[in-house]
Amino acid sequence: MKIAVYGANGYTGRLVVAELARRGIDTVLAGRSLERLRKAAAEVDAHRAEARAAGVEDTTALARAFEGCDAVINCAGPFRGSGEAVVRAAIGAGCHYVDIAGEQLYLKRVHDTFASEAANAGVTVVPGVNDDGLPSDLIAHLAARRVEPVTDLVIALDLARSGATPSRGTLRSALANIDTFTGGGLTYRDGDWLPDAAARSTSVAFPGDPEPVPAARFPLPGVVTVPRHVRARHVEGVVRTELVAAFSTVTPEIVDGVPDGPSEENRRAGRWTIIADATGHDGRSARGVVSGPDTYGSTAVIAVESARRLVVDGAEPGVLAPAQAYDATGFLDFLTEHGATWTVEVVPAGG
Ligand SMILES: NC(=O)c1ccc[n+]([C@@H]2O[C@H](COP(=O)([O-])OP(=O)(O)OC[C@H]3O[C@@H](n4cnc5c(N)ncnc54)[C@H](OP(=O)(O)O)[C@@H]3O)[C@@H](O)[C@H]2O)c1
Secondary structure, X not given: OEEXXXXXXXXXXXXXXXXXXXXXXXXXXXXXXXXXXXXXHHHOOOOOOEEEEOOOOOHHHHHHHHOOOOEEEEOOOOOOOOHHHHHHHHHHOOOEEEEOOOOXXXXXXXXHHHHHHHHHHOOEEEOOOOOOHHHHHHHHHHHHHOOOOEEEEEEEXXXXXXXXXXXXXXXXXXXHOHHHHHHOOOEEEOOEEEOOOOOOOOEEOXXXXXXXXEEEEOOOOHHHHHHHOOOXXXXXXXXXXXXXXXXXXXXXXXXXXXXXXXXXXXXXXXEEEEEEEEEEOOOOEEEEEEEEEOHHHHXXXXXXXXXXXXXXXXXXXXXXXXXXXXXXXXXXXXXXXXXXXXXXXXXXXXO
């Protein structure tokens, strides 16, 4: 098996290359600077890996960069603007494709644009496989399945116990999508995605908090992916209000002034938690909770395993949400081997 990593010299790209090396998977480092790719390969001891240079505007070079590979993991963000060229090139080269994008509008665009191209090429495209997008989609699937059909599904991301700082690339991507991050992004309602819907949840009870905390809408990937496999009337994403406030103060000067990412110690100490609260038509509700360590390290583990499963196990050709491409229980159980925990509990009507 050979996997290409586009944006391989970035902060998360390097973690992905290191994870591929740890798993003994042949790797091609791809990106726009051969010099930076070679330096990155040396830094993560991936000396045997090949480096291939290609910018997103050079269609021929990009296609050549993916030649002979089974899958592409795209780590080059901001994805808005550059991501689609990489998806198109991967499909053209006959490679399965995953990326680590957290940009909600980009994820929707990939689903809206590439379904038939990918299906015709016989490859599977699963965008948004990071520490948020994949676990939230899988846990929401499992919680909703217990009470379907669902009236309301609320996905909430909590990084408050993280302590870890965001990477420069994360902040740059937030800045590239600042309206979406400060405005709350899309809400799914009755078969459509709406940009300006008022939040139904204004507080969330996160596990471990003594009482519910104020929450605000946030452009979580699950809002775009979950309605593709869960029968729900309303799906929204929320976070603690402080996180929205933190993103709304990001400026180009702040982005340029931060280090490329948290130190290894800082990122390993962090923790992410996602809850999915599904309410059924019959009044019963189900809560799924998934939590794990190390935002960027988990993203590398998730991205590599997502690509590997597409190559080894296969999935329907086309553009899929994580829960359509993978067995939700099996993948979450795999993540427990990397420090994650997950539960789904049903609360009876009136309970
Ligand atoms: N939970 C989440 O949502 C989550 C978790 C982890 C990562 N992510 C996302 O992953 C992305 C990467 O983050 P990071 O911290 O690794 O960023 P980073 O260190 O800035 O790395 C970005 C990489 O993308 C490449 N790149 C950027 N723009 C490009 C373009 N127009 N054409 C070709 N290559 C381009 C860069 O190449 P050069 O060196 O040539 O500039 C670099 O290799 C971000 O979008 C981040 O939000 C999301």
